[in-house]
Amino acid sequence: MSTEDxxxxxxxxxxxxxxxADGTARPAARRIGRAGSYSKGIARRQEILxxxxxxxxxxxxxxxxxxxxxxxxxxxxxALLHYFSSREELLVAVYEHAESPKGDESEDRxxxxxxxxxxxxxxxxxxxxxxxxxxSTLVATALEGETGPAKEYFTARFERVRCSLEAKLxxxxxxxxxxxxxxxxxxxxxxxxxxxxxxxxxxxxxxxxLKETLxxxxxxxxx
Numbered sequence: 001m002s003t004e005d006x007x008x009x010x011x012x013x014x015x016x017x018x019x020x021a022d023g024t025a026r027p028a029a030r031r032i033g034r035a036g037s038y039s040k041g042i043a044r045r046q047e048i049l050x051x052x053x054x055x056x057x058x059x060x061x062x063x064x065x066x067x068x069x070x071x072x073x074x075x076x077x078x079a080l081l082h083y084f085s086s087r088e089e090l091l092v093a094v095y096e097h098a099e100s101p102k103g104d105e106s107e108d109r110x111x112x113x114x115x116x117x118x119x120x121x122x123x124x125x126x127x128x129x130x131x132x133x134x135x136s137t138l139v140a141t142a143l144e145g146e147t148g149p150a151k152e153y154f155t156a157r158f159e160r161v162r163c164s165l166e167a168k169l170x171x172x173x174x175x176x177x178x179x180x181x182x183x184x185x186x187x188x189x190x191x192x193x194x195x196x197x198x199x200x201x202x203x204x205x206x207x208x209x210l211k212e213t214l215x216x217x218x219x220x221x222x223x
Contacts (some may be wrong), residue, residue, distance in 0.1 A: 045083050049074060049097040056094060057131050066090065088141060089149040095134050096153070099125070113177060114168035115218040119197040123211055125199065132199050139196075162188045179223045191217055 057102040066087040070080040099121075112120060123132050162185070166221045169184035179210040195214060202208045 048075060048080065048083060049094055051092045052090065053098050053128075056134065086149070087127070090148045091134065091138060092153045095131070095138055096222075098128055098131055098134075111115055112168070112171045114165060115191075115215075115221055116176070117168060117216075118191050119211055119214040122195050122199055122214060126202070126210070132203055136200055136203065137208075156193070161192055165191060176223060178221045182221065187221070 052069065055069065055072045066080060066084075067077045069087070070077045071092065073080070080090070084093060125135070138150045139154055142148070142154045145151060165188040166184045169178055169182075169187055172178040173180050173184065191214075194217070197207060198210045198213055202210050
């Protein structure tokens with residue numbers, strides 16, 4: 001939720017290191033499901049996820065079996081199982097794929113201020129039909145069990161989002177853009193919680209002014 005996850009074992013997957021708020025390296029997310037051994041398999045997996053996103057936009061994901069998803073995407077059930085071992089794993093991969101920044105969208109962009117990161121992410125989520133609902137469904141699934149793709153993905157994702165936002169808050173404090181008397185880690189957790197909570201409220205009542213409400217942080221954190 002806007003806020004961009006290790007999942008079950010990924011053959012051949014090698015996570016890259018990403019810096020945390022304190023400058024130490026943290027493992028990046030592993031690819032969810034099987035990527036395929038060759039470039040053709042990787043491209044096929046990408047094609048499946050692209051098509052799955054379109055299907056979920058049209059029909060939603062609730063109550064849809066893996067077999068029916070395969071039929072809707074236009075692949076065999078066996079072909080889908082080659083890349084994703086369960087419906088939950090596929091749904092987590094679809095969410096990750098949908099919110100991942102595309103290369104042409106990230107080029108030549110001004111660095112985001114910390115107070116705008118979650119606002120921009122939330123607005124981007126709302127522009128993809130069904131993405132906020134899918135996010136909420138998967139977070140609920142993550143809370144239901146002790147292990148599983150959703151549990152592993154969202155536990156790691158929340159940590160990454162908090163650490164990334166904390167680092168941006170520290171940078172903005174050094175630049176004089178954010179007041180220095182607030183704790184960056186606690187403030188980051190609070191902003192993430194506000195963003196998630198407001199998106200859930202928006203699901204129930206679309207008249208909620210999500211963007212304007214989140215932008216209140218810019219006023220509260222101004223020096």
